[in-house]
Amino acid sequence: MKLFRLAFVGFGNVNRTLADLLQRKNAELLRGYGIQWCITGVGSRRIGWRANGEGFAATNLLRDSVSDSHSDIGGRTCPTYADWLVAAQPDVIFEATSLNVETGQPAIDHIRQALEYGAHAVTANKGPVVHAYRELRDLASRRGKHFLFESTVMDGVPIFSLFRHSLPALEVRGFKGILNSTTNVILTGMEHGLTFDESLRQAQQLGVAETDASFDIDGWDAAVKVAALVNVIMDVRLSPKEVQREGIRKLTKDSVQEAQEAGTPYKLVCRAQRHESGVRASVLPEQIPLSDPMALVSGTSSILQFETDIFPGLTVTEENPGLYATAYGMLADFIEIATG
Numbered sequence: 505m506k507l508f509r510l511a512f513v514g515f516g517n518v519n520r521t522l523a524d525l526l527q528r529k530n531a532e533l534l535r536g537y538g539i540q541w542c543i544t545g546v547g548s549r550r551i552g553w554r555a556n557g558e559g560f561a562a563t564n565l566l567r568d569s570v571s572d573s574h575s576d577i578g579g580r581t582c583p584t585y586a587d588w589l590v591a592a593q594p595d596v597i598f599e600a601t602s603l604n605v606e607t608g609q610p611a612i613d614h615i616r617q618a619l620e621y622g623a624h625a626v627t628a629n630k631g632p633v634v635h636a637y638r639e640l641r642d643l644a645s646r647r648g649k650h651f652l653f654e655s656t657v658m659d660g661v662p663i664f665s666l667f668r669h670s671l672p673a674l675e676v677r678g679f680k681g682i683l684n685s686t687t688n689v690i691l692t693g694m695e696h697g698l699t700f701d702e703s704l705r706q707a708q709q710l711g712v713a714e715t716d717a718s719f720d721i722d723g724w725d726a727a728v729k730v731a732a733l734v735n736v737i738m739d740v741r742l743s744p745k746e747v748q749r750e751g752i753r754k755l756t757k758d759s760v761q762e763a764q765e766a767g768t769p770y771k772l773v774c775r776a777q778r779h780e781s782g783v784r785a786s787v788l789p790e791q792i793p794l795s796d797p798m799a800l801v802s803g804t805s806s807i808l809q810f811e812t813d814i815f816p817g818l819t820v821t822e823e824n825p826g827l828y829a830t831a832y833g834m835l836a837d838f839i840e841i842a843t844g
Contacts, residue, residue, distance in 0.1 A: 505540055506538065508595045510543050510595070511546070513598065513601060514548055514599065514601035515548040518628050518655070518830055518831060521830070524562075527562050542559030543562060544557060544558075544593060544594060547588055552582075553585060554577065556578050564578065585613075585617060586617060589621045597615075598628075599615055599618075599629055600834075605631065605744060607631070608632050608634065612635060619644050622647065623649065625649070626838060652664075655837075657733060658825075659832075660830060661820060663820065664737065666820070676778075678778055680809050682772065682798055682806055684723075685712060688771070688772070688802065689803055691755070692803055694755070695769065700755065700757065704721075723751040724744065724749070726772060726774050726787040727744045730774045730776055730785050738783055747786060747787055748787070751787075751789070769794075771792050771798055771799070772790075773788060805824055806821070
């Protein structure tokens with residue numbers, strides 16, 4: 505059995521849920537994999553860079569008051585991230601800060617410094633994957649560490665590890681799918697007679713959409729996910745700005761209902777296809793025939809259909825995931841690190 509010292513960069517919904525999931529799965533981790541763990545570092549804008557070499561009590565970290573105060577969780581505050589790494593001495597860091605679609609920072613620096621320090625890095629942040637995948641992958645390899653990111657696309661569904669472990673020497677020629685839950689929920693609401701604004705408000709009330717949902721509505725979230733898949737699975741450099749992009753803002757209740765009644769519902773479809781000159785990728789609203797599995801994906805569900813040199817069609821679906829699905833992707837990455 506080995507004790508792993510864990511540190512969290514960012515302590516919002518994702519990493520808090522991961523901390524709770526680690527507690528819930530503690531017996532399975534110990535019994536099934538011989539994994540013991542303790543949390544020695546927690547960093548966020550609100551609580552600062554807190555380190556505790558003896559380990560924080562997870563129950564203290566998960567109290568609601570931690571969001572506003574750090575006075576009762578123990579440990580000490582470090583002046584910088586570099587000092588925090590030295591004090592926490594993590595074997596694994598879990599990076600879950602907010603996405604910066606333009607640069608991927610500061611998440612890239614967090615992961616780079618952690619790898620250079622000697623820790624494995626797991627992230628739910630798409631920024632490092634689309635802006636610095638090769639650099640961080642190669643740095644991790646040189647340091648004998650892992651850089652893993654299963655939760656960045658389709659939550660905890662094993663998309664990246666599927667190709668990394670289960671489908672060796674397979675060439676991915678293209679893919680298509682539905683990868684943004686907010687737009688899918690909005691379109692589903694419009695199919696049921698709501699206007700765009702009414703459906704958006706409903707999605708916001710359900711907690712699916714942000715107060716400012718432009719990033720989703722205008723297709724940026726989907727474009728970032730497409731770029732991540734192309735960079736990793738197709739091994740071609742592609743930035744989100746290179747993805748042809750149009751969101752769902754121009755669609756009306758009438759046009760969406762007409763498409764639904766005609767048996768060709770609107771979906772915000774992600775596509776990438778390999779060509780001699782590289783990969784062409786897009787995120788566009790399309791009418792999908794009912795014969796295509798994408799037409800049946802509603803609500804917060806997702807789907808990806810891959811075209812490969814061996815399998816003409818390989819489909820992965822996910823139905824109505826929640827935060828625990830995202831946290832599970834990070835937990836699965838941790839188990840791969842611990843057992844690899």
